[in-house]
Amino acid sequence: MVDDKVTVKERQQLILRKRRIPMAHPYLNGPSAKRYMGELNTNLFAYKYFETLYTVKAGDVYLARFPMEFGSELHGDHFVAVLLDSNTLNPLITVVPLKSEKAKELNPASDIRLGIIRGINSGHRTVAVINQIRAIDKRRLISEKAINALHAQFDKNLIKDYGEVCVEIIRKYRLTREQLNLLRSVTLGYIRNNYVRHDTESLVDF
Numbered sequence: 001m002v003d004d005k006v007t008v009k010e011r012q013q014l015i016l017r018k019r020r021i022p023m024a025h026p027y028l029n030g031p032s033a034k035r036y037m038g039e040l041n042t043n044l045f046a047y048k049y050f051e052t053l054y055t056v057k058a059g060d061v062y063l064a065r066f067p068m069e070f071g072s073e074l075h076g077d078h079f080v081a082v083l084l085d086s087n088t089l090n091p092l093i094t095v096v097p098l099k100s101e102k103a104k105e106l107n108p109a110s111d112i113r114l115g116i117i118r119g120i121n122s123g124h125r126t127v128a129v130i131n132q133i134r135a136i137d138k139r140r141l142i143s144e145k146a147i148n149a150l151h152a153q154f155d156k157n158l159i160k161d162y163g164e165v166c167v168e169i170i171r172k173y174r175l176t177r178e179q180l181n182l183l184r185s186v187t188l189g190y191i192r193n194n195y196v197r198h199d200t201e202s203l204v205d206f
Helices: 030-049 144-155 177-193 198-203
Strands: 060-066 076-082 092-100 111-116 125-129 134-137
Touching (some): 030 144, 060 092, 111 177
Antiparallel strands (some): 092 134
16 A cells, blocks of 8 residues: 655656557467466476475576566576575575577677586577576476476375485586676676676686
8 A cells, every 4th residue: 555645756656658569468378378387387396395405506507497478587498597605495596597699789788798608508609698687496497307207206105205305307507717707797797887897708718
């Protein structure tokens, strides 16, 4: 409820503009809805029945599954670089989404070149999308194949109460020290200045 005592100057207007051409909204229609609900149910199973008990280090790179897109947010499966250490008891990790460098020009307001990360993107150069930094649950790193295997064991009562289950669920890659230092430097500059400073790229020779 809005406080009526707040002055007009303290209130912030919400300004919207009607689109010239309405966007399509396939979020909950047809095949996309079935796919999304399937992914959601898979992740909810992992969230409901299992706790994450592994350590994540800054500079680790994983394949993560992001939720259904909304507007300009990234969605689907993306590699992510971890910014901060996360101990065994912490269920969250802070990550920067990654993408392959395409032929088209990069967005200077958000993209930073990291070069080649060994093991991912088939040897293509990788770009970090700095303006989409986020905290995600560690269970987003668990593959759908692994969760389905856990589901099968669970249904057959092969997993006992409170028992630890060890499965091959995560494949980890690593940034080099230079790449991690560059990523941290650019991220700190982005937070301080509200924009990406590209002069730090000279710190790393690709």
